[in-house]
Amino acid sequence: MQINNLSETPSILNTYMSELRDKDIQKDSMRFRRNIERIGEIIGYELSKSLHFEPHTIETPLGSSDTVLHKSDIVLCSILRAGVPLHNGLLNYFDGAENAFISAYRQHQKNPESFEIIVEYLACPSLEGKTLILADPMLATGQSMVATFDALKPFGKPKDIHIVSVIGAQQGVDFISNAFDEDTKLWIAAIDKNLNEKGYIIPGLGDAGDLAFGNKLQQ
Template identity: 85%
Template sequence: MQIHNLSKTPSILNTFMSELRDETTQKDSMRFRRNIERIGEIMGYELSKSLQFEPHNIETPLGTSTTVLHKKDIVLCSILRAGVPLHNGLLNYFDAAENAFISAYRQHKHNPDSFEIIVEYLACPSLEGKTLILADPMLATGQSMVATFEALKPFGTPKEIHLVSVIGAEEGVNYVSNAFNKDVHLWIAAIDDKLNEKGYIIPGLGDAGDLAFGNKLQQ
């Protein structure tokens, strides 16, 4: 897997990341969502540099301009519900993309410190020969990302796969690196050292879904 860790190069991304992590600033859920969206825009721009482009002629009122444009073959898939702001940020830049949505959540059966990933809802266009961008803001254990991709396989084989996350743990990054082939790209804004006993990223930022959309009932 090819890993693109954007935190290695200081940029305005650092400002949005610091606000996401700050326990005082993140209490403003609208700002929290907007910061994830802005990070999605930055990552979409960086990701776009690796896509395939082809020449196009553009007719202006005074003549012809020649440029190169990326092929409009992108399917943008996000994991509900935390993935929605990240999806919106990417969609702001890839506005011609087709869209897919999938639900994946942790189910704790008997031991609160162990869980399995449950995939229920899925809406997806054909992926055959297209560029798949799979977005999930928190790459903790990596199990959700892998389970989601497995659920997408019946929809066809993409020609390219790009994974997009805001924060990941070393363990999760290693897990997806082993699960995906060497041609897959991972775009990530920060990689933290570890997970706690419940599988949450440390220092991380907390529960991205709750911070963006409010606390959920536990089942």
């Protein structure tokens, strides 16, 4: 897997990341969602540099202009519900993309420290020969990302796969590196070192879904 860690180069991204992590600023759920969306836009721009481009001529009112435009057939797939703001940010840049959505969540058994990933709702176009962008803001254990990709396999084999996350744990990055093909590209805004005993990223930022959309009742 090719890992593109955007935090290795200082940029305006640092501002949005610091606000996401700040326990006081993140109380503003609208600002939290907007910051994830803006990070999605930044990652989308960086990701676009790796797409396939072809020459194109544009006719202007006064003549013609030669340029190159991306020719990748993109399917943007996000994991509900936390992935929605990130999806919107990517879609702002890839507005011609097809869209897929999947629900994947942790189901805890008697031991609150153990869980399995449950995939239920799934809506997806054909992936055959297309560029698949898998988006989930938090890459903790990596199990949700792998379960999502497994659920998408009946829809065809993508030509290229890009994984987009805001924050990941090194353990999760290592897990998906072993699970995905070596040509898969990971685009991530920050990689933290640790997971706690419940599988949450440390220092991370908390529960992205709850911060974006409100607390949920536990099943």
